[in-house]
Amino acid sequence: MAVKEYIRERFFPHMWCPGCGHGIVLNGLVRAVEELAINKNELVIVSGIGCSSRISGYVDFHSLHTVHGRALAFATGVKLSKPKLNVIVPMGDGDALSIGGNHFIHAARRNINITALVMNNRTYGMTGGQYSPMSGVGVKATTAPYSTIDNAFDCVELARAAGASFVARTTVYHVNQLSELIKKAIVHDGFSVVEIFSQCPTYFGRKNKQGGAVDMLKIFKEKTVLIGSDKKKDNPALMERGIFVEKELPEYCKAYDEVIARARKA
Amino acid sequence: MSKKKLKDHLINRDWCKGCGICVAMCPKDVLVLDGDEKAMASHPEKCIACRQCEKMCPDLAIEVITEDAHGKEE
Amino acid sequence: MATTCFVQGNEACSLAAMYAGLDFFAGYPITPSTEIAETLSARLPEAGKKFIQMEDEIASMCAIIGASLTGSKVMTATSGPGFSLMQESLGYAVMAEIPCVIANVQRGGPSTGNPTHVSQGDVNQARWGTHGDHSIVTLTASNHQDVFNMTVEAFNIAETYRTPVILLFDEIVGHMREKLVIPEPGEIELVERLRTSVREGVNYHPYLPREDGRLPMSDFGGVHRYNVTGLYHDMWGFPTDKGELVDGLIHHLVKKIDYAADAIAHHVPYYLDDARTMLISYGSSARSALSVVEQLRRRGERIGLLELQTLWPFPVQLVRDYARDKEYVGVVEMNMGQLINSVKLAVDNPRRVYLINRVDGRLITDKDIKQTLRVIAGQGV
Numbered sequence: 001m002a003v004k005e006y007i008r009e010r011f012f013p014h015m016w017c018p019g020c021g022h023g024i025v026l027n028g029l030v031r032a033v034e035e036l037a038i039n040k041n042e043l044v045i046v047s048g049i050g051c052s053s054r055i056s057g058y059v060d061f062h063s064l065h066t067v068h069g070r071a072l073a074f075a076t077g078v079k080l081s082k083p084k085l086n087v088i089v090p091m092g093d094g095d096a097l098s099i100g101g102n103h104f105i106h107a108a109r110r111n112i113n114i115t116a117l118v119m120n121n122r123t124y125g126m127t128g129g130q131y132s133p134m135s136g137v138g139v140k141a142t143t144a145p146y147s148t149i150d151n152a153f154d155c156v157e158l159a160r161a162a163g164a165s166f167v168a169r170t171t172v173y174h175v176n177q178l179s180e181l182i183k184k185a186i187v188h189d190g191f192s193v194v195e196i197f198s199q200c201p202t203y204f205g206r207k208n209k210q211g212g213a214v215d216m217l218k219i220f221k222e223k224t225v226l227i228g229s230d231k232k233k234d235n236p237a238l239m240e241r242g243i244f245v246e247k248e249l250p251e252y253c254k255a256y257d258e259v260i261a262r263a264r265k266a
Numbered sequence: 267m268s269k270k271k272l273k274d275h276l277i278n279r280d281w282c283k284g285c286g287i288c289v290a291m292c293p294k295d296v297l298v299l300d301g302d303e304k305a306m307a308s309h310p311e312k313c314i315a316c317r318q319c320e321k322m323c324p325d326l327a328i329e330v331i332t333e334d335a336h337g338k339e340e
Numbered sequence: 341m342a343t344t345c346f347v348q349g350n351e352a353c354s355l356a357a358m359y360a361g362l363d364f365f366a367g368y369p370i371t372p373s374t375e376i377a378e379t380l381s382a383r384l385p386e387a388g389k390k391f392i393q394m395e396d397e398i399a400s401m402c403a404i405i406g407a408s409l410t411g412s413k414v415m416t417a418t419s420g421p422g423f424s425l426m427q428e429s430l431g432y433a434v435m436a437e438i439p440c441v442i443a444n445v446q447r448g449g450p451s452t453g454n455p456t457h458v459s460q461g462d463v464n465q466a467r468w469g470t471h472g473d474h475s476i477v478t479l480t481a482s483n484h485q486d487v488f489n490m491t492v493e494a495f496n497i498a499e500t501y502r503t504p505v506i507l508l509f510d511e512i513v514g515h516m517r518e519k520l521v522i523p524e525p526g527e528i529e530l531v532e533r534l535r536t537s538v539r540e541g542v543n544y545h546p547y548l549p550r551e552d553g554r555l556p557m558s559d560f561g562g563v564h565r566y567n568v569t570g571l572y573h574d575m576w577g578f579p580t581d582k583g584e585l586v587d588g589l590i591h592h593l594v595k596k597i598d599y600a601a602d603a604i605a606h607h608v609p610y611y612l613d614d615a616r617t618m619l620i621s622y623g624s625s626a627r628s629a630l631s632v633v634e635q636l637r638r639r640g641e642r643i644g645l646l647e648l649q650t651l652w653p654f655p656v657q658l659v660r661d662y663a664r665d666k667e668y669v670g671v672v673e674m675n676m677g678q679l680i681n682s683v684k685l686a687v688d689n690p691r692r693v694y695l696i697n698r699v700d701g702r703l704i705t706d707k708d709i710k711q712t713l714r715v716i717a718g719q720g721v
Binding site: 011040041042044046056057060061062063064065066067070073074075076077078079080081082084085102103106256259260262263264266 | 363364366382385386388390392394395396398399400402403404405406407408409410411412414428429432559560561562563565566567568569570571578579
């Protein structure tokens with residue numbers, strides 16, 4: 001498998017549970033990178049803390065496994081300091097949108113050329129299945145034995161409103177779309193967000209009686225549609241998949257070069 | 267472009283955690299879990315080399331080897 | 341010819357950072373440190389280098405760590421509340437051995453305290469603000485020439501030992517204006533980080549210390565792709581929980597700084613050769629302490645001052661040696677007694693160590709110090 005050139009085989013089998021969606025994200029990510037034929041020496045993966053964040057150890061890129069929620073802030077330092085590097089930031093939903101919510105919106109606002117992958121499994125898996133800002137109302141979790149009353153964020157709308165110039169959503173069931181969207185996000189010159197629904201059969205699935213990994217994948221299939229599908233009109237509860245935002249906006253590092261030019265002229 | 271034909275399923279038994287995703291998602295029922303809860307191709311002759319199993323495997327444990335009409339491995 | 345200017349301490353710090361080769365600054369506005377960010381926002385782009393105002397101090401600390409890994413000399417600047425926010429990632433920089441400089445221009449605390457008034461209340465936070473066992477380097481200064489020198493030294497130490505270095509200034513030093521002579525390039529030696537000579541394709545161990553304890557680095561974007569983590573890690577930088585590796589790592593992190601304590605014990609002795617009384621002070625309070633010493637010397641009193649510029653690792657041997665023949669030691673600081681604890685641990689007779697302090701947000705004056713000295717000497721108030 002060509003993807004083996006992009007992973008650190010000595011750490012496999014990986015530490016994720018059987019059927020964890022994050023492994024499928026890893027699979028899609030390495031296929032995307034392989035198809036883009038990016039020089040591994042120019043690839044940096046920056047992650048925070050959580051199950052999702054362990055992805056950085058498994059890929060043979062420059063890998064920076066940081067603290068909880070702050071991966072985008074570290075990544076901003078990497079990217080602005082050396083803009084020629086491709087910077088990919090996989091995050092869990094809690095990592096990206098709870099503790100890291102502020103960094104998420106500000107990275108989007110700056111439109112810095114970083115690829116953010118939000119691996120949304122609606123739970124804190126690493127700590128044992130507590131509810132997350134993406135769990136939504138009526139979900140059981142180890143910290144919500146009587147089910148949740150908290151609303152969830154809409155990651156796509158949040159990223160769009162904050163100024164991200166590429167925003168997409170898919171699921172780990174839709175593996176072809178997954179690697180295609182990751183490819184487009186990496187190539188896009190600006191802050192790009194791909195929200196990826198990913199299953200946690202161990203905690204979210206079990207607590208919420210969704211069955212095993214296969215059952216949860218089928219839910220992704222049944223509860224999502226491509227953007228613009230007629231099915232959405234009949235069933236507004238369906239979540240759309242695809243590219244929501246794709247526009248050309250000034251990229252931060254390039255804009256900074258203009259600051260340097262102005263400073264030198266002054 | 268000639269159609270790809272299956273040559274082999276390379277299944278890394280050390281990496282496979284037996285989640286059964288490949289078994290369930292294969293459109294042609296090629297794969298099963300064996301007695302050790304590891305994926306194996308019980309009906310390789312039915313395989314259409316769609317690579318769904320390879321792409322959906324969370325353990326990166328499956329590789330579908332194909333060959334073209336001239337028997338060239340890809 | 342060296343340039344002479346009349347600047348704030350915060351500007352002196354910024355100019356020194358430029359002199360030291362600063363490549364990347366990330367920060368967030370906070371009084372009384374903001375002039376550092378303001379000055380660098382003008383100077384860095386002029387030099388083709390990077391300045392970014394982040395969304396908060398947490399992000400600022402994180403951004404400089406990321407930038408440092410690409411090979412840049414990096415810095416952030418803040419004050420108490422921001423310094424509190426930086427503590428988690430400061431610990432990350434300790435664990436992952438990231439060269440970086442953090443200037444904390446101290447204000448009153450706890451909490452918001454008083455942004456525009458002076459304090460030296462963060463001395464122990466600088467030492468122990470982040471969780472877990474670790475060592476740290478903290479430098480300070482009482483005048484702008486020393487602010488300049490200590491800032492350059494902070495970069496040199498950060499790059500030599502692969503460690504965060506804290507510059508612990510205070511509001512008075514930061515905002516006061518006085519003369520600064522900017523040295524010619526080359527006048528102060530600059531340390532560049534040790535980079536690995538391991539060639540592409542050959543095993544590079546990013547976290548395998550050489551015999552001298554130093555770790556040659558490889559920049560992100562270079563030919564060696566390795567892992568950096570805040571978890572306990574092995575010589576490749578990958579997470580481990582093996583007891584012997586964890587033990588080795590913690591010992592390495594602590595010892596690489598503690599063994600350097602004597603080499604980096606910057607200080608200035610004033611009138612200590614024949615002194616019977618020794619004041620120990622640092623930062624702006626050392627200016628008042630020196631004034632007291634000079635006044636009392638004119639009256640024939642045998643008093644001297646040990647001004648410390650390296651607070652952490654605490655220069656135990658230095659303080660112990662200077663205190664040996666003194667009748668008593670007065671520690672002058674603007675807090676409820678922070679560095680004094682380390683002084684007491686260092687000297688033979690801790691009962692002869694007295695605190696001379698002021699904590700109302702005003703500079704401790706010569707009068708304050710002399711009054712306490714009279715009390716200590718049993719001469720009444």
